[in-house]
Amino acid sequence: MKKMLSAAISLILISGVFAQDYKFSGNISSMCGIYIPPSEKSGELSIGDTDLTASIELYKGNGTVFAQGKVGYDAVMKKFTPKLCEAYFDYTSSFWGIRIGSQKVVWGKADEIDITNSVFPSDSTSFFLDDDTLAVNAARLSFTGSIFTVDTYWVPLFRGNKLPFDDDSPLRDALIPKTAKFSTAGNELIIPVGIGQMNKPECRIQNGEYGIKASTYLPLCDISVYGFYGFDKTPILNYEMQTSFNNLIGMKVPSGISITGEYKRMTMIGFDAAFPMGSIVLRIENACFPQRYLQSSTEAILSGGKNSIRKNQFMGLAGIDWMPSNWTFTAQYFYDVVPGEISKLDRTHTFMHGGTVSISRTFLQETLEFSFGGVIAFNDFDSAINFEAKYSATDQLKISAGSYSFLPGPTNDGTYGKFKDLCTAFIKVQYDF
Numbered sequence: 001m002k003k004m005l006s007a008a009i010s011l012i013l014i015s016g017v018f019a020q021d022y023k024f025s026g027n028i029s030s031m032c033g034i035y036i037p038p039s040e041k042s043g044e045l046s047i048g049d050t051d052l053t054a055s056i057e058l059y060k061g062n063g064t065v066f067a068q069g070k071v072g073y074d075a076v077m078k079k080f081t082p083k084l085c086e087a088y089f090d091y092t093s094s095f096w097g098i099r100i101g102s103q104k105v106v107w108g109k110a111d112e113i114d115i116t117n118s119v120f121p122s123d124s125t126s127f128f129l130d131d132d133t134l135a136v137n138a139a140r141l142s143f144t145g146s147i148f149t150v151d152t153y154w155v156p157l158f159r160g161n162k163l164p165f166d167d168d169s170p171l172r173d174a175l176i177p178k179t180a181k182f183s184t185a186g187n188e189l190i191i192p193v194g195i196g197q198m199n200k201p202e203c204r205i206q207n208g209e210y211g212i213k214a215s216t217y218l219p220l221c222d223i224s225v226y227g228f229y230g231f232d233k234t235p236i237l238n239y240e241m242q243t244s245f246n247n248l249i250g251m252k253v254p255s256g257i258s259i260t261g262e263y264k265r266m267t268m269i270g271f272d273a274a275f276p277m278g279s280i281v282l283r284i285e286n287a288c289f290p291q292r293y294l295q296s297s298t299e300a301i302l303s304g305g306k307n308s309i310r311k312n313q314f315m316g317l318a319g320i321d322w323m324p325s326n327w328t329f330t331a332q333y334f335y336d337v338v339p340g341e342i343s344k345l346d347r348t349h350t351f352m353h354g355g356t357v358s359i360s361r362t363f364l365q366e367t368l369e370f371s372f373g374g375v376i377a378f379n380d381f382d383s384a385i386n387f388e389a390k391y392s393a394t395d396q397l398k399i400s401a402g403s404y405s406f407l408p409g410p411t412n413d414g415t416y417g418k419f420k421d422l423c424t425a426f427i428k429v430q431y432d433f
Contacts, residue, residue: 026054026433033128033426036403046170046424047128048075053085064090077168086135092142099140104133105153107213107226108285109272112356112375113334115285115315116270119211119228123162125169127384127404127422134162148216155209158201160263161233165195174419182254191256198235198261207231221275228268232293235261238307239298257302264293264308279323283332286316294338295346305344313338326366330358349379352415367392375416382414383407396432401425 033047051072058065068085088101108116121134137157143150164171167178182189201207209230216223237259244255270287293308301307319332335353342350355378360371369390376383388402403425408417 021059023057023059024055026052027430028052028433029428029430031128031426031428033424035421036405036423036425039421039423041421045076046422047426049073049128050075062092064092066090076170077166095144097142097144099142100138102135102137103140104135105138105140105211106133107224108270109224109274109283109319110285110317110334111319111330111332111358112373113317113332115317115334116226116268116272116287118287118315119230119233119266119268121159121161121233124234125162125164125166125171127171127419128424128426134159147218148214150215151213153209153211153213155211155230156205157203158207158209158231158263159233160198160200160231160235163198163234165198170422171419174421176259180257189254191254193257193259196258196260199263201231201263221273223273224271226268226270226272226287228266230266231263232266233263235263236293236295236308237261239301241302266292281321283319283321284317286314289313289315296344297346300344309345311338311340311342311345326362328358328360330356332356348412351379353378354415377409377415380409380412380414380417382409382412382417384416384419398430398432400428400430 028051030050031047033045035041035044035046049072051070053068053070055066055068065088067087069083070085071080071082073080084102086102086104088099088103090099091097105120106117107120108114110117114122120136123129123132123134126132136155136159138153138155141152164175166172172178176193176195178193179190180193182191209228211228211230212226214225238261240258240260241254242256242258243252245251246253267290268287269290270285272283272285275282290312291310292313294311294313296305296307296309314337315335317332317334319330322329333353333355335351337351338345338347339350354376356373356375358371358373360369362369371388371390372386374383374385383406385405385407386402388400390398390400392398403423405423406416406419408414408420413420
């Protein structure tokens with residue numbers, strides 16, 4: 001709240017300078033959902049979000065002040081959440097520009113799959129967010145020419161992903177269960193699993209993060225290259241077994257597992273390219289993470305091993321977009337490779353890959369839209385599927401309904417199947433102003 005108050009005061013003071021032109025906008029939205037089969041919670045409330053979002057832009061000459069805030073209530077988590085989404089000052093001339101403040105950054109040309117964009121934080125607490133991008137406190141210096149743009153970033157204050165580690169979070173049990181089974185002296189114990197501190201990098205100049213994006217726009221293609229040196233946005237977890245003396249058997253036995261975390265340094269080098277061909281666009285995107293700290297398995301850590309192992313990681317995708325008439329088709333193939341021995345890592349395959357597909361069609365002068373999206377992991381053939389119908393009753397009022405399903409593979413839950421208890425049907429109403 002102190003950060004929000006100081007940012008609001010700063011914007012009010014700056015607004016005196018930018019009093020000539022302004023733009024105010026926002027929306028009120030309410031989304032309600034229930035769990036559906038095959039979820040074991042079928043019929044229970046899965047989504048209960050009501051949000052008020054407001055944005056203001058103040059202009060004068062080449063300068064802009066932008067701020068966006070949100071006030072929401074989550075009926076599932078029973079939490080009231082006010083937050084400042086973005087707040088920055090932007091100055092742009094014919095050749096250069098600078099943006100300072102809390103700003104959202106999205107890298108890459110991927111659809112729903114993060115490749116180069118994995119270096120910036122996101123909200124990982126829900127699958128049902130329209131925008132999961134989190135803002136970073138950064139300074140961006142840009143240079144623009146007729147066929148190129150170069151953006152450089154300095155991020156002095158670290159921000160990681162928003163994690164679903166609260167006890168009431170629906171994702172908590174799927175990712176980290178609240179209890180674990182442990183066998184000792186011929187008995188099976190059920191012990192609690194507690195999540196402790198996630199240690200963030202200290203606020204020091206040497207802990208700053210740096211990024212660069214250079215893009216060129218040619219007649220046959222658009223190409224961007226990326227470089228980033230900073231911290232991984234997901235912490236490396238450490239598991240510590242706690243014990244207590246059991247008088248009945250005369251020995252120490254496990255009494256709980258404590259989980260803590262720390263954020264590790266990382267480097268990313270990547271590129272993307274888009275090739276327009278009439279109504280079709282071909283896309284590729286690739287990223288290399290040299291000697292990245294990768295999470296060790298729970299068994300390896302509890303057996304006395306390290307909580308992470310440094311290995312090279314390669315991620316990429318190839319996609320196609322086709323937009324004939326009122327249709328939109330998108331398909332992608334993606335991969336994630338960690339060469340070498342992975343038996344002590346928290347992953348089951350050296351080469352992980354999958355595909356995504358998205359299809360939408362508009363009707364009634366584009367006031368009604370039906371869409372389908374899906375992702376499948378080819379290693380275990382688990383998948384996630386969503387359907388949605390959206391109707392624009394007016395230019396300001398939108399009503400939508402749909403579903404999200406998470407399907408396990410034939411033999412293993414896999415990446416998406418472990419969320420099978422989160423299958424949901426929903427209704428959403430949004431009013432823009």
